[in-house]
Amino acid sequence: MSTWLAIAGVSLSTFLLRASFIVFVDPHRFPHWFRQALTFVPPSVLAAIVVPGLVMANGTLDLSASNPRLIAGLVAIVATFHVRNATAAIATGMGTLWLLQWLFARLA
């Protein structure tokens, strides 16, 4: 029951946030500082998801060169910087990760 309640609540909140300005209120009725704060939401939230995914995949911090996810992520960041699409990120990132995992397994 609690799970269904959570599903309903998550669904309702994602819809209300998406519909906020498109359906309900004119964004120009909000103060400038509020709209400016909104522009920093995507870089902040996305970085807070990406960074732990690269250096904390197993729950402990690993900033070493033997962390394949960190290297693969950096390769994907460079690739996306030059070729701005999701294919570049996924192809280079997964390719690098698989290559490094294979290499590390052979070296071990």
Place this chain on the structure above:
Amino acid sequence: MAPVLLGTVPFGFVAGVAAVAAGMSPAQGIALSVFSFSGIAQLVASQLIAVHSPAIVTVAAAFVVSLRFLMYSAAIAPHLAHLDRRWRALLSFLMTDQSFASAIARFSQPGPGAGRHWHFLGSALTLYVSWQASVVIGVVAGASVPASWSLDFAVVLTFIALLVPAVRTRADLAAAIIAGGISLMAAGLPYRLALVVASIGGIAVGMAIEARRRR
């Protein structure tokens, strides 16, 4: 459209696997996806449901990671203001990081604006259908995919593809670096609170830098 789908399929698959791994029934996993249609919200909700969090905590965490929709909604609202309420509600429901990115690029182009919402609808619906299909496959077949494929990393890569173009100014970059740093320092907090604290820290730093620049 094809590159976007290439990112969607493994991501949806991972979201489907995560829902079932969290202890949700297949019906619950699919319902969460059909009604919320947000990979990040689905993954965060799954993580919290897995540790038996109270529903209110799960909803609050999904709300915070979905705050970026507020910014998307504000940016796209002027371009949809001429449509009736049902159209606006439908396009809101279908809006994702990916469809926002492609719609805002299209709306910013010069030329006649009529009919652009049909393009938005077409690309968003394509994404919706392929997303739900990937989630269903993840829900049904998830347990049989070897962990050595590291498919969960495709999710991080999808967010890298969104993060890089979102960093356009020095203030954006500072916000991202601070948020990333705080997310590591606060990693021990329960209920994925690190994400909340890190996001607020990043936003605050971005605004402080922007305010200094203007002075």
